[in-house]
Amino acid sequence: MSFQMRDGVLHAEDVPLPVIADAAGTPAYVYSASAVRTAARRFVEALAPIARKQLLYAVKANPHPAILQTLAGFGFGADIVSGGELQAARAGGIAPADIVYSGVGKTRDEMAAALDAGIGRFNIEHEREGEVLSALACAHGVRATALLRVNPLVDAQSHAKISTALTDSKFGIPYPKAVLMYRRLAALSGLNLEGVAVHIGSQITDLAPLQAAYRRIGTLVAALRAEGHRLSHVDLGGGLGVSYRAGEPGADIAAYGAMVGRETQGWDVSLLFEPGRFLVAQAGVLLTRVLWVKPAQPHPFVIVDAAMNDLARPALYDAWHEFVAVRPRGSERFVANVVGPVCESGDRFAHARAVDRVEEGDLAVLATAGAYGAAMASTYNARALVPEVWVDGDGFDIVSDRVPAARIRPQRLPHWMDAQGLRAAVGR
Numbered sequence: 001m002s003f004q005m006r007d008g009v010l011h012a013e014d015v016p017l018p019v020i021a022d023a024a025g026t027p028a029y030v031y032s033a034s035a036v037r038t039a040a041r042r043f044v045e046a047l048a049p050i051a052r053k054q055l056l057y058a059v060k061a062n063p064h065p066a067i068l069q070t071l072a073g074f075g076f077g078a079d080i081v082s083g084g085e086l087q088a089a090r091a092g093g094i095a096p097a098d099i100v101y102s103g104v105g106k107t108r109d110e111m112a113a114a115l116d117a118g119i120g121r122f123n124i125e126h127e128r129e130g131e132v133l134s135a136l137a138c139a140h141g142v143r144a145t146a147l148l149r150v151n152p153l154v155d156a157q158s159h160a161k162i163s164t165a166l167t168d169s170k171f172g173i174p175y176p177k178a179v180l181m182y183r184r185l186a187a188l189s190g191l192n193l194e195g196v197a198v199h200i201g202s203q204i205t206d207l208a209p210l211q212a213a214y215r216r217i218g219t220l221v222a223a224l225r226a227e228g229h230r231l232s233h234v235d236l237g238g239g240l241g242v243s244y245r246a247g248e249p250g251a252d253i254a255a256y257g258a259m260v261g262r263e264t265q266g267w268d269v270s271l272l273f274e275p276g277r278f279l280v281a282q283a284g285v286l287l288t289r290v291l292w293v294k295p296a297q298p299h300p301f302v303i304v305d306a307a308m309n310d311l312a313r314p315a316l317y318d319a320w321h322e323f324v325a326v327r328p329r330g331s332e333r334f335v336a337n338v339v340g341p342v343c344e345s346g347d348r349f350a351h352a353r354a355v356d357r358v359e360e361g362d363l364a365v366l367a368t369a370g371a372y373g374a375a376m377a378s379t380y381n382a383r384a385l386v387p388e389v390w391v392d393g394d395g396f397d398i399v400s401d402r403v404p405a406a407r408i409r410p411q412r413l414p415h416w417m418d419a420q421g422l423r424a425a426v427g428r
């Protein structure tokens with residue numbers, strides 16, 4: 001178990017969280033190495049029956065190099081969506097050949113840098129991108145290995161903001177246009193088009209939409225082959241959901257592996273997988289301290305030192321994270337609103353929820369925060385980026401520092417505006 005109560009104190013593996021709070025301060029992200037390994041092992045085992053495959057970790061879920069290195073040990077490459085993530089993947093020890101570049105808005109510079117680095121493949125999202133990539137590859141004297149991302153037009157039945165295969169989605173080529181688009185891109189001399197890619201959304205716990213999407217991709221693969229295209233790869237994307245809320249199950253990974261085996265039988269391709277959240281969500285918590293308990297009707301406000309800039313998911317997607325006291329006061333609970341200090345009403349982690357009773361100065365965690373937590377943090381309200389702590393067994397290390405907002409983006413006056421000039425401007 002990665003985060004569990006022991007002698008009345010919540011631990012990360014064998015380390016009591018108050019020890020980490022003393023060392024790193026709060027708020028802080030705390031990651032469990034064994035939880036990353038467990039999730040990786042479960043994924044690898046579920047897909048063991050698939051003979052030809054490449055596993056890629058979607059770096060955007062959490063780009064920390066310790067996570068990338070751990071996952072590389074299980075054979076994971078990287079799925080990236082920006083030039084910055086290319087650097088993160090390299091820093092995490094991922095070989096260029098094991099990197100796939102996805103995303104709807106790659107710049108020419110980013111594509112050129114990825115070609116320079118010699119990454120394994122590109123997932124192309126639209127025709128013009130394919131044309132430009134082809135021209136850049138020719139200029140580099142190479143052919144870019146690529147897949148065409150297709151929108152299978154199925155509702156992932158997840159939150160609208162993390163569904164990517166609706167009719168008005170910006171991602172991929174709509175399924176009915178895919179054959180025509182594939183034909184055009186396959187003719188480009190700088191591309192080595194090897195197949196198709198699909199990714200319908202995130203936090204998917206019901207496998208039915210994934211199955212429907214894969215079935216459409218199977219039909220498309222057959223249609224493309226009938227046209228004479230040689231397809232050797234299909235990227236099945238990521239999107240598998242985890243349990244955020246006690247009693248609500250995550251995706252059944254073994255059932256997913258079996259479903260993939262059934263649906264892709266006879267495709268005769270190598271399959272790519274791009275899990276992000278599934279591998280890291282449960283490996284992280286956001287450790288926070290209660291600043292104040294403000295009495296209010298009908299429910300008091302528990303004001304913690306973590307906020308929406310540290311963990312954006314509740315404000316962005318109404319996401320649920322369990323709020324758990326590090327030293328519970330018996331089994332006492334109370335109904336409260338758990339909020340952060342940021343000046344936005346949306347800065348709220350729990351609304352009218354029965355939570356562990358906490359008091360001023362208590363430590364608590366927002367659970368299941370390893371994915372899309374630190375990765376989405378900002379410095380809104382000129383708040384610092386919070387440190388990250390890596391725990392493995394009874395050892396821990398602070399693996400990123402608390403960084404004040406002014407250090408992340410040093411801002412200056414225009415060169416003609418010194419302090420005196422500013423006063424003059426105000427006086428005008």
Ligand SMILES: *Cc1c(COP(=O)(O)O)cnc(C)c1O
Binds near residue numbers: 061103201
């Ligand atoms: C975000 C994303 C993923 C990972 O999604 P998860 O829900 O975290 O598994 C995989 N592939 C692509 C193209 C993505 O945009």
